[in-house]
Amino acid sequence: MNLEILGISVLWTFLFGYILVGAIDFGAGFFNAYSLLTGKQRILTKVIQRYLSPVWEVTNVFLVFFFVGIIGFFPKTAFYYGTTLLVPVSLGIILLAIRGSYYAFETYGARGHKGYSFMYGLAGILIPASLSIVLTISEGGFIELVDGNPVLDYWLLFTSPLTWSIVVLSIAATLYISAVFLTWYANKAGDVEATDLLRKYALIWSLPTIITAGGIIFELRRHNFEHYSNIQTFWPMFLISFLLFAGTVWLLWKRHNYGWAFILLMGQFIFAFFGYGASHYPYLLYPYLTIYDSFTNPAMAISLIVAFILGLGLLIPSLVLLMRLFLFNKGYVRGKKDFHV
Amino acid sequence: MGNEEAVFYSRVLTELTLSFHIIYATIGVGVPLMIMIAQWVGIKKNDEHYILLARRWARGFIITVAVGVVTGTAIGLQLSLLWPNFMEFAGNVIALPLFMETFAFFFEAIFLGIYLYTWDRFENQKKHLLLLVPVAIGASFSAVFITMVNAFMNAPRGFDIVDGEIVNINPIIAMFNPAMPTKVAHVVITAYMTAAFVLAAIAAFRLLKGSNHVYHKKALYLTMKLGFVFSIATAIIGDFSGKYLAEYQPEKLAAAEWHFETQENAPLVLLGVLKDGEVKYAINIPFGLSMLAHNNPKAEVIGLDQFPEDEIPPLYIHYLFNIMVFIGMWMTILSALYWIGINRGWKRVSTKWFRWLIVLGAPLTIIAIESGWWLAEVGRQPWILRKIMRVEDAATTSGQVDLMLMLFAGLYIILGIGSVVVLRRMFRNNPVERELEDRHMEKGGDVQ
Numbered sequence: 001m002n003l004e005i006l007g008i009s010v011l012w013t014f015l016f017g018y019i020l021v022g023a024i025d026f027g028a029g030f031f032n033a034y035s036l037l038t039g040k041q042r043i044l045t046k047v048i049q050r051y052l053s054p055v056w057e058v059t060n061v062f063l064v065f066f067f068v069g070i071i072g073f074f075p076k077t078a079f080y081y082g083t084t085l086l087v088p089v090s091l092g093i094i095l096l097a098i099r100g101s102y103y104a105f106e107t108y109g110a111r112g113h114k115g116y117s118f119m120y121g122l123a124g125i126l127i128p129a130s131l132s133i134v135l136t137i138s139e140g141g142f143i144e145l146v147d148g149n150p151v152l153d154y155w156l157l158f159t160s161p162l163t164w165s166i167v168v169l170s171i172a173a174t175l176y177i178s179a180v181f182l183t184w185y186a187n188k189a190g191d192v193e194a195t196d197l198l199r200k201y202a203l204i205w206s207l208p209t210i211i212t213a214g215g216i217i218f219e220l221r222r223h224n225f226e227h228y229s230n231i232q233t234f235w236p237m238f239l240i241s242f243l244l245f246a247g248t249v250w251l252l253w254k255r256h257n258y259g260w261a262f263i264l265l266m267g268q269f270i271f272a273f274f275g276y277g278a279s280h281y282p283y284l285l286y287p288y289l290t291i292y293d294s295f296t297n298p299a300m301a302i303s304l305i306v307a308f309i310l311g312l313g314l315l316i317p318s319l320v321l322l323m324r325l326f327l328f329n330k331g332y333v334r335g336k337k338d339f340h341v
Numbered sequence: 342m343g344n345e346e347a348v349f350y351s352r353v354l355t356e357l358t359l360s361f362h363i364i365y366a367t368i369g370v371g372v373p374l375m376i377m378i379a380q381w382v383g384i385k386k387n388d389e390h391y392i393l394l395a396r397r398w399a400r401g402f403i404i405t406v407a408v409g410v411v412t413g414t415a416i417g418l419q420l421s422l423l424w425p426n427f428m429e430f431a432g433n434v435i436a437l438p439l440f441m442e443t444f445a446f447f448f449e450a451i452f453l454g455i456y457l458y459t460w461d462r463f464e465n466q467k468k469h470l471l472l473l474v475p476v477a478i479g480a481s482f483s484a485v486f487i488t489m490v491n492a493f494m495n496a497p498r499g500f501d502i503v504d505g506e507i508v509n510i511n512p513i514i515a516m517f518n519p520a521m522p523t524k525v526a527h528v529v530i531t532a533y534m535t536a537a538f539v540l541a542a543i544a545a546f547r548l549l550k551g552s553n554h555v556y557h558k559k560a561l562y563l564t565m566k567l568g569f570v571f572s573i574a575t576a577i578i579g580d581f582s583g584k585y586l587a588e589y590q591p592e593k594l595a596a597a598e599w600h601f602e603t604q605e606n607a608p609l610v611l612l613g614v615l616k617d618g619e620v621k622y623a624i625n626i627p628f629g630l631s632m633l634a635h636n637n638p639k640a641e642v643i644g645l646d647q648f649p650e651d652e653i654p655p656l657y658i659h660y661l662f663n664i665m666v667f668i669g670m671w672m673t674i675l676s677a678l679y680w681i682g683i684n685r686g687w688k689r690v691s692t693k694w695f696r697w698l699i700v701l702g703a704p705l706t707i708i709a710i711e712s713g714w715w716l717a718e719v720g721r722q723p724w725i726l727r728k729i730m731r732v733e734d735a736a737t738t739s740g741q742v743d744l745m746l747m748l749f750a751g752l753y754i755i756l757g758i759g760s761v762v763v764l765r766r767m768f769r770n771n772p773v774e775r776e777l778e779d780r781h782m783e784k785g786g787d788v789q
Contacts, residue, residue: 058451061450065447067417067418068439075430078421078428079429082421082422083425083737084739086742101756105760105763149738299510304436307437307440311441315451318451318452319451326455
């Protein structure tokens with residue numbers, strides 16, 4: 001394995017981490033808002049708040065890690081993506097900012113403002129939508145070089161079915177991941193009503209998730225044939241992903257072991273996400289940028305990797321502690337003890 | 342939109358984001374240390390007031406940290422969105438501290454979550470205090486790493502440029518560039534100083550608004566004392582910064598001091614106005630600049646005459662420099678008087694007007710922080726990377742920066758108002774007297 005692949009694997013893993021914890025977070029906000037609308041807030045709010053409270057800031061760090069890391073390992077991405085993504089990413093930042101800060105405002109300052117809860121829920125759906133545009137753009141065909149400067153063609157982007165399929169997938173997957181996780185979490189908290197409701201949501205959103213995911217592969221055939229044919233060579237990964245998906249749905253349907261349902265779901269997304277990533281190789285941006293021509297110098301690469309290993313030595317024990325204290329602590333999850341500042 | 346406009350709006354947007362972010366970032370770096378000290382004092386003295394102080398500060402801190410995190414994410418991404426050419430360069434040479442900053446931030450975020458949700462969970466308070474240590478370290482090291490990047494912009498090192506290609510890159514030398522020691526020390530220590538004076542202002546304000554509880558008096562005394570210590574440290578580091586500038590960025594020092602001609606026995610110019618290139622109505626401190634620059638009243642200090650016209654920063658930074666220094670000195674004197682006054686039993690330091698002066702210290706120190714950063718950034722003009730890359734060559738070519746500027750301005754208005762409203766409501770609805778009572782009742786009513 002060379003440094004380029006090592007670098008992109010690390011970044012891809014952190015992006016996966018962001019997508020997973022972010023999806024749980026964003027979906028939870030949406031379900032919370034939705035439950036207000038349908039008068040079922042009594043059932044859901046408590047479970048959702050308990051999960052979100054100690055981890056909201058951590059979610060954000062995964063994203064920061066990814067975009068700082070990609071500039072470090074692949075500095076040329078700053079030029080291509082930085083210039084073209086001004087609008088979609090700025091919108092994403094604004095949504096993230098409103099959502100993140102108002103979470104703290106609401107939780108610690110002023111509880112129970114309805115309009116705010118809707119905004120919060122809506123922002124959670126719009127963030128994956130606006131950030132997923134980056135993946136669409138990376139497929140190529142939307143960026144032109146004008147006088148040596150990359151320019152994004154918005155008309156082409158927003159009239160492409162690929163764009164909208166990826167947007168729909170990002171939203172459906174967000175809600176699906178979140179619902180499956182929260183089903184397990186509510187079940188662990190011993191909250192039967194919330195478990196049932198969330199299980200229903202999980203089953204509902206499983207369908208659009210798998211349909212759009214399949215549809216995107218089909219659309220790529222027209223949009224980017226090279227990527228499409230690369231995907232074919234990785235077919236076992238996508239098959240495994242699909243089987244894991246079927247496993248999750250089956251467990252949910254049978255009301256068996258929600259913990260395993262979530263683990264299978266993680267497997268499903270790991271295989272799909274890394275399968276997608278591997279088939280995208282070596283391009284960061286079709287057809288301009290590969291991981292090889294954009295890679296940083298060896299001195300920087302090695303120092304980043306050393307820093308990364310040392311950093312992980314700090315992070316992993318800390319994350320384990322965080323999870324043991326909150327996620328896997330029965331007393332906390334069930335809401336028996338409250339030690340909030 | 343022509344590229345000149347893109348450059349202009351990129352500058353405005355970056356300045357806006359940084360000016361807003363720095364308020365929350367400074368508080369975010371300084372306050373965890375204050376919380377830690379208060380809790381530690383509380384444990385050592387077995388005094389519940391200090392523990393409660395730490396707890397209430399921690400509660401307010403959540404709000405400021407939330408805004409700090411989201412605006413920090415904004416500036417992190419805006420660097421690539423608005424200055425793609427600069428970031429491509431930076432990615433090659435100075436990415437290491439940027440990358441390490443995310444780890445420091447990660448570390449802080451995790452332990453902050455744990456700390457906030459484990460109050461009273463441990464029998465032993467010391468264990469709980471221990472959880473705050475990584476928060477304070479993470480917060481301070483975020484500032485250290487980010488300031489290293491800023492230092493690099495002022496004194497780029499650790500690479501060579503041969504035929505337009507960057508070669509011989511050494512990330513460690515880039516990190517530990519000559520600007521780094523003074524800049525990092527200055528940023529971190531002034532953050533502690535500002536946090537102390539902001540918290541002091543809150544305590545003084547409560548005392549003025551009717552509450553005469555000893556809780557606030559303890560808070561005021563503790564924070565003023567800490568503020569004094571950090572302002573002395575700031576002054577010492579400021580002196581070193583002067584020497585750094587004289588050696589490595591003489592044009593910045595000369596512009597900030599309105600030092601036009603290279604000369605020996607250089608005086609320090611304070612205030613004044615510029616009329617047709619002449620300094621008028623200024624206070625001159627003889628030999629001051631030579632002392633600041635070289636610790637020697639006779640030393641020669643390089644003036645602006647040594648630089649081409651298009652490499653001289655705007656001269657208004659002189660006022661920014663003056664504002665920063667005057668506020669720093671004023672707060673040193675104020676806190677020294679307060680400390681001595683309390684120990685000597687001077688009535689004057691507990692009068693209304695003296696407390697109003699302390700309250701005024703909060704906006705003043707924030708203004709000093711802002712002036713300091715504007716001085717640092719405007720003083721580096723026209724460069725984004727000194728002598729390597731000009732600001733106008735670094736900017737995006739995108740045509741939508743003006744629109745983004747408006748959106749972000751709206752965002753910061755919402756966040757600014759929101760954070761103030763929430764903080765006020767949070768503490769007004771739960772005054773310290775009531776909380777102290779509740780806690781005693783809890784203890785008294787414990788049956789088990």
